Amino acid sequence: MTSTPSLGRYQYLLLVLFLLVCFGGVFYTYMPTINWRQCSAVTFFSYDVCLDKCLDVFKEKHLLNSSIISTINYTVVKQQPPITTQPVMEENQETHDRNTIILMWPWPFGYTFQGESCSVKFGIEGCHFTGDRNQHDKVHGIMFHHREISGDLQTLTTMARSPHQRWVWMNMESPENSGRWGELDNLFNITSNYRRDSDIWVPYGRLRKATEQEKNFQIPPKDKTVCWIVSNWNPNFRRVKYFDELTKHIKVEAYGRHFNRFVSDEDYKATMSSCKFYLSFENSNHKDYITEKLFNALTLGAVPVVIGPPRDNYEEFIPADSFIHVDDFKTPQELAEYLTLLDQNQTLYEQYFNWRKEFTAEGSYFGLEHACRICQYIRSYTGYRVVTSLSKWYWG
Structure with a gap:
């Protein structure tokens, strides 16, 4: 276990003074040696380039000894927030770390839409949709439109899926008008359908209170x-x-x-x-x-x-x-x-x-409403789920 370097009273005083004078005296004295435009209060206390520059200057001028330098490093690093790793997405990188990413496989009937529509239409925040299948192992969930996946069955049955990723079977056709493939059993862990006993129920329409x-x-x-x-x-x-x-x-x-x-x-x-x-x-x-x-x-x-x-x-x-x-x-x-x-x-x-x-x-918003409510489900429900026999449930 690494212990905190011990400091004397004088050294603690120097530590406090260091933080106060770094951007004062050092700025005016050593301004030509530091690119101060890169520095701010935020980056300083997150142990970024400015702290390194300040420490280098103080070490060079012998204002701090190595014991105090180690203490400053230890203290600032310990106060940093934990780092979380998110999958890298090429699309909408700015919002990726706060969005739930859903891959459309494929976009239903070629109809594309934006995650912002979920907020406008249904009050559902934090959704992002992509059609980039190269990101299939990085997204939170995949919405498979049943009517358009018959040519991908071999790919789906061999493609790896993490235990926490949601594969959603979406279909709005009746059993008589839907191809029945045994390969789909044990493949999905969420269903979205017009049937009320599906996990994510999206009817063709609804009645609501009139204004x-x-x-x-x-x-x-x-x-x-x-x-x-x-x-x-x-x-x-x-x-x-x-x-x-x-x-x-x-x-x-x-x-x-x-x-x-x-x-x-x-x-x-x-x-x-x-x-x-x-x-x-x-x-x-x-x-x-x-x-x-x-x-x-x-x-x-x-x-x-x-x-x-x-x-x-x-x-x-x-x-x-x-x-x-x-x-x-x-x-x-x-x-x-x-x-x-x-x-x-x-x-x-x-x-x-x-x-x-x-x-x-x-009426409902075909495709968009399914995707938005799938996003909402994934954001709110983290338990284990599997559809063991899609054939038996849907086709009977």
Whole structure:
């Protein structure tokens, strides 16, 4: 064990005087020999270049003996804060030591974003995102977008991961529309999904308390009764078969490639707002798989008519009187008759907007919200976690 050099009363006095006169007398006496522009109170007491220069001057002029020099070195070094080692990141080096670094593998659908957006959108601080895979062993976590990693399976199964690094499986597609690969078992330790039993739950949308201005919601003008905008047409889907039967009893304004009626992003909102009812038909039936098809209709002022999980699952997300479920009717014809009734009775129709007196609907920020909440999770939860069988949990 190294002991502190012992000092006499005279030597302690010299030590105090040294600290007081270093920047006074030495400055004026030896200014040509020292680059004083490099010196400051901060660097001095952190044992930087100025202290070395001062000591050299005092040693050279025999103002301090070696015992006092050793004591000064010992005292200043002992008072320094501990040094922490952080992984080196090429991107945003200035904020690296205070940020949680998340690697996007890859950026979801090529959509890039900045960590600052987490603070603006969700009040989550201290996040930094990168797409540089060369930094994979230095980041705090990696977000893997399931739909885009099929070509990287061999790399992922052989790539080393530290016990404390988080590998996050992110997927917003239903099991029927997601490739199932056994190699993913025991690979991840966090999941982020639309399912509420995932570690980091990010739904497609949500209801929140309305502001005073939002409570004054006015139903948009309508010139269409029932509408449907569909991009994924499959004659074997339940929603397509139901649509074919429904159109025998009520007119449906259908849009999409199958109908040669393309709707641009600019026209999407206006088109949906002009419809009294919108067919929010999901392409598959799975618990909690309630997508933007529902929340877009709610946001834009159309009453959603849904095909998907059972009604009680929907009611865990939205009020019972904010939507119409096809399962409440024995046949598509009965549904068509009910929609016709509501179309002809404005009072009954407006009851489906009572929820707007207290709430408003909004969609999620795909990719960005996942990354921000993953960052928040990693910053707040440090316990051990592993997903032993992703296949069994998600695909059953």
